[in-house]
Amino acid sequence: MNNLVLYTGLIVLFVVLICVIWCSLKKCNHTFTVGKLKFAHRPGKTLECITYNGIAPSGELVIPSSVLQHKDHKITSIGKAAFQYCGNLTSVTIQEGITTIGSYAFANCCHLETVIIPSTVTEIGSYAFSNCTGLRKIICRNPLPPHLALHTFYNVDTSLCILYVPESVDLTNRSAEKWKSFLNIHHEEPEK
Numbered sequence: 001m002n003n004l005v006l007y008t009g010l011i012v013l014f015v016v017l018i019c020v021i022w023c024s025l026k027k028c029n030h031t032f033t034v035g036k037l038k039f040a041h042r043p044g045k046t047l048e049c050i051t052y053n054g055i056a057p058s059g060e061l062v063i064p065s066s067v068l069q070h071k072d073h074k075i076t077s078i079g080k081a082a083f084q085y086c087g088n089l090t091s092v093t094i095q096e097g098i099t100t101i102g103s104y105a106f107a108n109c110c111h112l113e114t115v116i117i118p119s120t121v122t123e124i125g126s127y128a129f130s131n132c133t134g135l136r137k138i139i140c141r142n143p144l145p146p147h148l149a150l151h152t153f154y155n156v157d158t159s160l161c162i163l164y165v166p167e168s169v170d171l172t173n174r175s176a177e178k179w180k181s182f183l184n185i186h187h188e189e190p191e192k
Contacts, residue, residue, distance in 0.1 A: 034067045040079070045072055049098075050079040058088030065097030065120075078105045080125070087111055096120050101128050103149065110134055116141070119166075123147045130154035139164040139188060145171065148178040164188040 030041045033053040040050045047070060049063050061083070065075050077100040083089065084107045091114040092106065098118060103125030106112060112132045117124075119141040126149040129135060135156050140146070143166045153161075163182040165171070171179055179185075 032069065034069060037063070039067065039070075039075065041073070042077070045074070046076045047073045048077045048079045049075055049082055051082050052086070056086045056088065057083070058086070058090075060091045060093070061086075061089055062093045063095060063098065065095040076100065078102055080104055081107065084108055090114070092116070094118055094121065099123070101125060101146075103127055104130070107131055113137065115139070117146065119143065121146045124149065124152050126150040126152065127154055128152050129156060132156050135161050137162050137164070138182075140169075141166060141188070143168045145169060145176040145179050152178065153181070158182045159184070162186060 031050065032039055036052050036054065036057055037049055038051045038053050039047045042048050047067070063075070063078060066073070067075070074097055076098060078094070078098065080102040081104040082102060084104050086109050089106070089109045089112050092112065093116040094101070096118040097120055099120050099122050101121060101124045105125065105128045107127050107129065108131045110131065111134050113134050114137045115129070115135065117138065117140045121142055124146050130151060131154065133155060138161060140163065145165070158181045161182060162184040163179065164186050165188060167187045170176070171185065
């Protein structure tokens with residue numbers, strides 16, 4: 001019986017050691033900070049903006065699509081709850097190249113007034129902008145409206161918030177169904 005316990009313990013230790021070595025080689029959960037933002041490595045030479053570093057950001061926030069320290073990696077997503085409860089944010093600009101905004105990413109940012117979503121975003125997670133009660137302007141540059149998960153704009157006054165979309169956007173198709181809750185939809189001039 002004692003040998004069985006010893007062998008089982010050695011096997012578990014060996015598996016844990018292999019996992020640690022493998023993760024360090026693959027940069028699993030490797031995070032780093034650039035300025036006020038924290039990033040994590042993801043598969044396929046991509047990065048995710050996972051949170052802020054130190055004091056919660058306030059005022060204007062620009063989320064880049066690349067960072068100099070990791071030129072060969074592209075930032076493709078904003079992580080789950082990355083900026084949740086950043087109550088002093090007033091505007092967020094997401095740069096081209098980012099494809100996903102995670103669930104609760106900007107939830108409860110009550111002073112957030114303006115969000116600029118690039119043409120590359122294809123999916124916005126559940127409750128991503130929930131309780132952003134100050135939200136008054138969304139510029140969505142994707143000609144195919146991004147897929148909205150459950151309650152993406154929960155408790156946002158869609159009668160006061162103006163949604164700007166490219167001229168070519170067709171909000172009559174089924175994939176745009178959840179965007180129709182916005183009562184003020186305007187066409188934006190294409191970027192020059």
